[in-house]
Amino acid sequence: QSALTQPASVSGSPGQSITISCTGTSSDVGGDNYVSWYQHHPGKAPKLMIYAVSNRPSGVSNRFSGSKSGNTASLTISGLQAEDEGDYYCSSYTTHSFYVFGTGTKVTVL
Amino acid sequence: QVQLQESGPGLVKPSQTLSLTCTVSGASISTGGYYWNWIRQHPGKGLEWIGYIYYSGSTYYNPSLKSRVNISVDTSKNQFSLKLSSVTAADTAVYFCARGLVAAATLYDWGQGTLVTVSS
Numbered sequence: 001q002s003a004l005t006q007p008a009s010v011s012g013s014p015g016q017s018i019t020i021s022c023t024g025t026s027s028d029v030g031g032d033n034y035v036s037w038y039q040h041h042p043g044k045a046p047k048l049m050i051y052a053v054s055n056r057p058s059g060v061s062n063r064f065s066g067s068k069s070g071n072t073a074s075l076t077i078s079g080l081q082a083e084d085e086g087d088y089y090c091s092s093y094t095t096h097s098f099y100v101f102g103t104g105t106k107v108t109v110l
Numbered sequence: 111q112v113q114l115q116e117s118g119p120g121l122v123k124p125s126q127t128l129s130l131t132c133t134v135s136g137a138s139i140s141t142g143g144y145y146w147n148w149i150r151q152h153p154g155k156g157l158e159w160i161g162y163i164y165y166s167g168s169t170y171y172n173p174s175l176k177s178r179v180n181i182s183v184d185t186s187k188n189q190f191s192l193k194l195s196s197v198t199a200a201d202t203a204v205y206f207c208a209r210g211l212v213a214a215a216t217l218y219d220w221g222q223g224t225l226v227t228v229s230s
Contacts, residue, residue: 001172001173001174003156032215034214034215034216036214036215036216036217038157038217040157043222044222045206045220045221045222045223046157046206046208046217046220047220048216048217048218048219048220051211051214051216051218052214052215052216055214057218089156089157091157091159091216091217093215093216097170098159098161098170098171098172098173099147099159099162099215099217100159101149101156101157101158101159102156103156104156104157
């Protein structure tokens with residue numbers, strides 16, 4: 001099972017919007033609505049930001065939103081803030097009953 | 111608030127078995143609707159899912175690791191454990207445990223991770 005494909009890095013200025021893509025196959029991203037997004041700061045616990053494609057857990061800012069089209073999911077961060085810097089990973093629960101993660105994207109606030 | 115804490119040796123010799131335990135507080139492992147996961151991150155690399163266990167004992171493993179992995183649960187201690195056999199330097203990584211929500215197929219709560227180095 002190959003990792004989902006994400007851009008290695010995305011950057012933006014404070015206040016701007018950025019979008020991170022996550023491309024898989026019909027067996028994972030395109031197979032069902034089980035795409036999640038995690039924020040990770042090295043040395044800390046990863047944090048769930050989006051689940052089931054577009055749902056935000058309690059406490060996550062509404063500046064974070066998710067969507068999906070076919071085999072590609074996307075995470076959009078609106079009103080970019082310095083605290084949004086970090087690594088972001090998508091994941092999908094596959095039709096074979098296991099998880100696959102994306103390659104990871106480093107977000108930099110300029 | 112659910113908390114997960116990984117524990118175990120930070121150094122393992124090649125060919126030996128890596129053993130880690132995840133202690134859960136703030137929630138009962140015996141509660142249905144959740145599965146209990148292990149994930150790892152190689153130095154400078156992305157996340158890799160290792161496997162999960164349901165409180166009933168049902169397990170699912172990453173096919174690439176399946177022959178070397180065993181995940182077990184101890185409901186009396188509210189813990190679940192990972193054993194990875196025949197380790198090599200390629201198994202050096204930060205190992206995370208996480209609680210997964212079955213209905214949403216997502217990893218809702220994570221531990222901070224523990225670094226395991228495989229070296230003689």
